[in-house]
Amino acid sequence: MRARYPDIDGLVVRDGVEIRYERYGQGSPAILLLPTWSLVHSRHWKMQVPYLARHFTVMCFDGRGCGGSSRPAEASAYSDVAFAADALAVMDAAGIGSAVLVSISCGALWALRLGAEHPDRVLGTVFIAPSAMLMPPLPERRVQRFGAVISDPVGWQTYNAHYWKTHYAEFVRFFVGRIFTEPHSTKQIEDATEWALETDGETLTAADVGLECCDAPATRRLAAQLACPVLVIHGTDDALRGHVEGAALADCTGGALVRLAGSGHFPHLRDPVRVNLLIRQFADRILS
Amino acid sequence: MPDRQDVVERNDARVAFEVFGHGEPALLLIPASPITHARSWKGIVPALARRFTVVTTDGRGTGRSDRPHTPERYGPAEVTADLLAILDAAGVGQAVLVAHCHAVPWALHLAGDHPGRAAGVFAIAPATALAPPHPHTVEPDRRWADPVDEPSGWGMRNRHFWRQDGGYRQWIEFFFAQQLPEPHSTKQYEDGVGWALDTEAEAMIAEREGRSAPNGSEAEALCRRVRCPVLVVHGSDDRCQPVARGRRLAELTGGDLIVLDGAGHLPHGRDPVKVTRLITEFTDQITGTPIRTTSWTRGPHRKRRALYLSSPIGLGHARRDVAVAKELKRIRPELEIDWLAQHPVTAVLDAEGEHIHPASHWLASESAHVASEATGHDLHCFQALRRMDEILVANFMVFQEVVEEGCYDLVIGDEAWDVDYYWHENPELKRGQNVWLTDFVGYLPMPDGGEHEAFLTTDYNAEMIEHIDRYPWVRDRAIFVGNDEDIVPDTFGANLPSIRDWTTQHFSYSGYITGFTPPAPDEVAPLRSRLGYRDDELVCTVAVGGSGIGKALIDKVVAAYPLAKKSMPELRMIVVTGPRIDPAAYPQRDGLELHGYIHRLYEHLCACDLAVVQGGLTTTMELTAAKRPFLYFPLGHHFEQNFHVRHRLDRYGAGQCMDYATTEPDQIAARITELAGKPVSYRDVETDGAARAAQLIAETI
Numbered sequence: 001m002r003a004r005y006p007d008i009d010g011l012v013v014r015d016g017v018e019i020r021y022e023r024y025g026q027g028s029p030a031i032l033l034l035p036t037w038s039l040v041h042s043r044h045w046k047m048q049v050p051y052l053a054r055h056f057t058v059m060c061f062d063g064r065g066c067g068g069s070s071r072p073a074e075a076s077a078y079s080d081v082a083f084a085a086d087a088l089a090v091m092d093a094a095g096i097g098s099a100v101l102v103s104i105s106c107g108a109l110w111a112l113r114l115g116a117e118h119p120d121r122v123l124g125t126v127f128i129a130p131s132a133m134l135m136p137p138l139p140e141r142r143v144q145r146f147g148a149v150i151s152d153p154v155g156w157q158t159y160n161a162h163y164w165k166t167h168y169a170e171f172v173r174f175f176v177g178r179i180f181t182e183p184h185s186t187k188q189i190e191d192a193t194e195w196a197l198e199t200d201g202e203t204l205t206a207a208d209v210g211l212e213c214c215d216a217p218a219t220r221r222l223a224a225q226l227a228c229p230v231l232v233i234h235g236t237d238d239a240l241r242g243h244v245e246g247a248a249l250a251d252c253t254g255g256a257l258v259r260l261a262g263s264g265h266f267p268h269l270r271d272p273v274r275v276n277l278l279i280r281q282f283a284d285r286i287l288s
Numbered sequence: 289m290p291d292r293q294d295v296v297e298r299n300d301a302r303v304a305f306e307v308f309g310h311g312e313p314a315l316l317l318i319p320a321s322p323i324t325h326a327r328s329w330k331g332i333v334p335a336l337a338r339r340f341t342v343v344t345t346d347g348r349g350t351g352r353s354d355r356p357h358t359p360e361r362y363g364p365a366e367v368t369a370d371l372l373a374i375l376d377a378a379g380v381g382q383a384v385l386v387a388h389c390h391a392v393p394w395a396l397h398l399a400g401d402h403p404g405r406a407a408g409v410f411a412i413a414p415a416t417a418l419a420p421p422h423p424h425t426v427e428p429d430r431r432w433a434d435p436v437d438e439p440s441g442w443g444m445r446n447r448h449f450w451r452q453d454g455g456y457r458q459w460i461e462f463f464f465a466q467q468l469p470e471p472h473s474t475k476q477y478e479d480g481v482g483w484a485l486d487t488e489a490e491a492m493i494a495e496r497e498g499r500s501a502p503n504g505s506e507a508e509a510l511c512r513r514v515r516c517p518v519l520v521v522h523g524s525d526d527r528c529q530p531v532a533r534g535r536r537l538a539e540l541t542g543g544d545l546i547v548l549d550g551a552g553h554l555p556h557g558r559d560p561v562k563v564t565r566l567i568t569e570f571t572d573q574i575t576g577t578p579i580r581t582t583s584w585t586r587g588p589h590r591k592r593r594a595l596y597l598s599s600p601i602g603l604g605h606a607r608r609d610v611a612v613a614k615e616l617k618r619i620r621p622e623l624e625i626d627w628l629a630q631h632p633v634t635a636v637l638d639a640e641g642e643h644i645h646p647a648s649h650w651l652a653s654e655s656a657h658v659a660s661e662a663t664g665h666d667l668h669c670f671q672a673l674r675r676m677d678e679i680l681v682a683n684f685m686v687f688q689e690v691v692e693e694g695c696y697d698l699v700i701g702d703e704a705w706d707v708d709y710y711w712h713e714n715p716e717l718k719r720g721q722n723v724w725l726t727d728f729v730g731y732l733p734m735p736d737g738g739e740h741e742a743f744l745t746t747d748y749n750a751e752m753i754e755h756i757d758r759y760p761w762v763r764d765r766a767i768f769v770g771n772d773e774d775i776v777p778d779t780f781g782a783n784l785p786s787i788r789d790w791t792t793q794h795f796s797y798s799g800y801i802t803g804f805t806p807p808a809p810d811e812v813a814p815l816r817s818r819l820g821y822r823d824d825e826l827v828c829t830v831a832v833g834g835s836g837i838g839k840a841l842i843d844k845v846v847a848a849y850p851l852a853k854k855s856m857p858e859l860r861m862i863v864v865t866g867p868r869i870d871p872a873a874y875p876q877r878d879g880l881e882l883h884g885y886i887h888r889l890y891e892h893l894c895a896c897d898l899a900v901v902q903g904g905l906t907t908t909m910e911l912t913a914a915k916r917p918f919l920y921f922p923l924g925h926h927f928e929q930n931f932h933v934r935h936r937l938d939r940y941g942a943g944q945c946m947d948y949a950t951t952e953p954d955q956i957a958a959r960i961t962e963l964a965g966k967p968v969s970y971r972d973v974e975t976d977g978a979a980r981a982a983q984l985i986a987e988t989i
Binding site for chain 1: 572573576581582583584585586588589
């Protein structure tokens with residue numbers, strides 16, 4: 001069973017796409033836990049929700065392409081603009097005017113867009129392990145060729161649209177293994193694998209292609225418009241996005257940076273206590 | 289020490305202020321003057337000044353301020369104008385106001401009428417008419433202006449009584465006893481009474497009659513004018529101001545109330561650590577200080593780390609602690625050790641290549657304090673330690689920051705009094721395993737201190753015993769540097785246990801730790817020749833440590849030299865004055881050498897034919913381990929040297945104890961000629977103390 005169940009489990013429909021959201025607790029400021037890439041749905045916030053909901057109003061939603069939300073087939077449905085609009089629709093439906101945003105990985109892209117274009121709705125934003133395209137990929141990922149046909153791909157070569165059609169599960173096992181670089185992460189790996197297998201390779205391909213419009217200049221432009229307080233949290237052993245990415249984002253947003261020495265890409269699942277305390281501390285300061 | 293000390297002058301009255309530090313934002317600390325003044329903040333200023341600009345004032349009527357005797361000079365408009373003038377003079381636009389008792393209404397006036405100048409109000413034990421006063425003060429206060437005969441208790445708060453001979457002092461002594469219901473508050477009581485006596489009854493009467501504190505509805509209206517954040521801190525056992533007043537103030541200002549359970553009216557004096565942390569948190573919340581760029585290391589990812597604190601009082605700790613650390617690293621090679629240390633310990637650590645934590649430079653000097661407490665050959669070290677209270681709390685706050693940021697597995701404190709005391713007083717702050725080392729247990733009164741000193745030492749010992757009894761988990765291991773027989777046969781005081789029994793129950797014994805291996809008998813002759821000693825001379829080494837305290841003893845020994853030389857022509861005397869005493873100030877004599885500093889002094893102590901020293905444990909035990917004859921002069925009123933060290937040396941059968949005050953130079957000369965070069969039969973000093981201590985420490989991690 002879960003540690004806490006939502007007070008409201010709702011659906012909001014936007015342009016024909018259903019978005020499933022949850023609302024917990026009360027108290028201000030409200031905290032919106034944003035979706036990340038459609039690989040995993042909102043259960044990946046399971047270590048944050050019960051704690052934060054004792055102190056704040058907490059919302060989360062399944063990103064389009066996974067969980068209880070619709071899975072549009074076309075890549076254009078997965079732009080950062082679409083995710084940001086979903087977030088606003090969820091806030092409207094849940095009756096939340098403004099919130100602190102917390103994002104993980106490429107959730108940074110919609111957090112940036114929301115903060116830059118809707119400053120009245122965003123009180124502050126926490127970026128965990130941001131993938132905001134500011135820095136070149138890690139060396140080991142340079143073998144990636146997403147659209148190419150590769151025979152017998154290995155390692156990061158499996159990050160490949162053709163491979164996902166036939167070997168999605170194998171890719172998930174590889175990829176989730178790279179999310180959790182910390183020793184003794186079996187449970188976190190099992191969880192994330194299970195969530196990832198709830199969606200499919202075609203959907204994830206669309207979700208990946210949909211983000212091709214995001215690049216470093218776009219991120220810098222949005223970051224420059226961001227006026228709210230910013231906290232960036234990044235693990236030094238992140239094998240998906242090097243922690244220099246987090247440092248760069250802190251730099252161009254004027255935000256604070258907390259490096260988690262020894263942490264991988266999903267510290268909110270692997271080091272939930274520290275991440276919870278950092279979010280709480282950040283939100284408390286927003287309130288005052 | 290303040291960065292700036294100044295006065296503002298308004299309508300011919302001067303009001304004193306001081307500025308410490310330069311961080312943002314500024315804090316203005318407003319005391320309940322004139323019964324107290326700026327020194328009442330001494331426990332919290334050093335830590336706050338490391339982060340913020342701290343402005344203190346004595347207030348009207350006391351300290352370095354003028355003492356008007358007319359009531360109208362003490363009205364709230366006057367005081368508020370003083371505070372604004374101080375902010376202007378200090379170049380502070382907006383400040384967080386920290387106020388105590390009847391200074392809180394002044395802070396509310398300032399915040400309500402000049403909202404641009406107050407970023408927040410931190411109210412300690414506020415005196416406001418928002419709720420009824422304590423019943424025990426109602427009738428006496430009604431009779432404030434009535435002539436009274438021999439009043440008692442709260443009835444002494446009476447203008448006629450204060451004007452009587454000794455009346456004001458009697459009232460103050462009663463009042464501060466009431467304000468400190470917490471046990472073991474002798475120092476805070478002495479401080480409070482002392483500051484209250486810095487002013488005079490007429491100023492106190494004028495202030496009380498001119499205060500024109502707002503009545504209930506005025507006070508409510510005043511609270512409603514305050515728009516800035518408010519935090520109220522109130523002791524549950526406050527006998528001056530009821531907690532209901534603090535609660536109502538928080539309600540009316542939309543602020544928060546924190547009740548300090550078990551605290552009295554002076555929590556900033558009695559619980560300075562908690563109050564400092566509350567002020568810091570409140571200020572950080574107001575200013576929204578961003579989370580600093582920082583790093584957190586996953587628990588399993590961390591290296592094993594220890595933080596070592598070595599008492600700077602006397603150099604002896606440094607050498608033994610380095611020896612223990614080396615042994616500890618031998619047993620646990622993976623352990624990284626940082627040192628939080630100050631001069632002169634840092635000199636030893638630097639030479640040994642040890643890593644000194646950079647926060648060490650924030651530490652207030654304990655050795656300079658102790659030196660400042662000495663006169664001639666006299667150092668009342670118990671009172672010196674009591675008067676070191678604000679240095680200890682300032683250094684504890686540095687320590688606590690270091691230990692919270694550094695993720696240490698282990699804290700080793702060799703007589704780190706601040707850590708031991710404040711972790712027991714604030715046990716929720718403890719981090720990591722904690723090992724306590726000491727070479728003496730129990731404060732002992734000097735006979736001429738009479739009953740009062742015995743009362744004080746008993747009270748301090750009782751507090752320590754209660755600490756250990758209530759929180760046995762704060763010290764994970766306590767190590768006595770020595771053996772059970774080294775412990776004095778005394779008790780901790782009336783109705784308290786025997787020191788030796790109690791120590792055996794609560795400590796492990798490491799044996800003595802010399803920090804060096806003395807030369808074997810056959811190594812002494814080569815050492816002497818290497819040091820340039822001739823075969824036909826008897827060398828007497830005189831050493832007094834690194835502070836200026838030794839001058840009185842050197843004067844006497846140098847005066848004894850010609851007398852001793854006369855009857856012992858082969859005598860050569862080597863005097864080490866230390867850096868604070870000028871060797872050139874002494875007459876030149878054949879066979880008498882004076883040096884400011886001698887490298888590896890302990891080699892001379894191991895090779896000499898006689899030594900003349902103070903009564904410190906380290907030097908005398910070096911001589912004991914090296915089996916040299918020596919005369920030692922315990923510092924006057926130094927209970928540790930007079931009782932603890934002497935007892936230990938007696939057990940080893942070592943040294944000749946001398947009384948500085950009653951010993952004349954000719955008697956010193958006689959003892960020198962009698963003992964120089966004579967064989968001794970001391971008990972052996974163990975050489976494995978450091979290894980044993982290290983093993984005891986290693987077992988905790």
